[in-house]
Amino acid sequence: MNRSGARTDDAWRKSRLAARLLLLRESRPLRPREQTLARRLSSDAEVTNRLIQQALYFLGIGSRKHDFDQKLVGRGN
């Protein structure tokens, strides 16, 4: 077990946090501390769109994903 240095799953943990914030923002405006965290994650190189997408599925977005994407980023993905 690796007990030294950075956690090897940091990228995934941070991307999952980013996904949670995006889901939260769907239901209510983010609070100042959450906004700060969101901005920090959005400029974190370890956080990627692909990992956030995986996290959204992991968190159970399921068939709502298309509508979520449309509302959030206004894209026809």
Next chain:
Amino acid sequence: MTSTKNWWAGEIDWATPAGELLQKFLASLPKHRSFHLTVYSSAPLQLTVDRQLMSGDVDLFSDDDEDLSALVAAAKLDKLHGGFHLEPGFELSFRTSPRWRQRAKTFQLGNVTLTLPHPLDNLLGKLNRLEAKDLKAFERTHQLTGHPTPEELKYELQNAVDLFRPAFDKDSPNRYPENTRRLWREIFHSEIDIQRDIIEPARARRNQGYGETPPEYKRALGE
């Protein structure tokens, strides 16, 4: 979809020139250790499909990336000794489908494990050159087995799509696209569109494995 099952028994005809030459080589190998050899290109076609398919040499390599030159020379079966000879190389020279190992036949002959790739994979390897004798190999295999059909070959070329990537240097351009078009005209008497029939379906299957392209979540997060 499978395009190689049930049309190749893979039984070796040892009474062919390639069979006799291989037997000589195998008998000359040291007995105190094991060898893992693959014979590719024309020889497996002569050994298992059509004994009339002649070639000037037998191409082979060691699965362990061992240089076989010294062993071939010691057996006096290299090209310097003239006549029908062995041409030792490395696996990198066998440019074919990435699936070749899973449909090859393997034979245990004493301390030697001998692998013969499926005819389809030997034929795919010939597309790089496609000289008259290579075209003949396609033609004879097709005549004798009814395979590969145009659809089978198209599917297998999709699975081997990286063969169609541009060459590393201009001095030796990639001839797969041009030769595939020529093969279609000569053997199947029809035209093939490499981009539409091979590259695009292959890319679609490959991209499916990569998952959908995600939206700009990070940008949305920072807004």
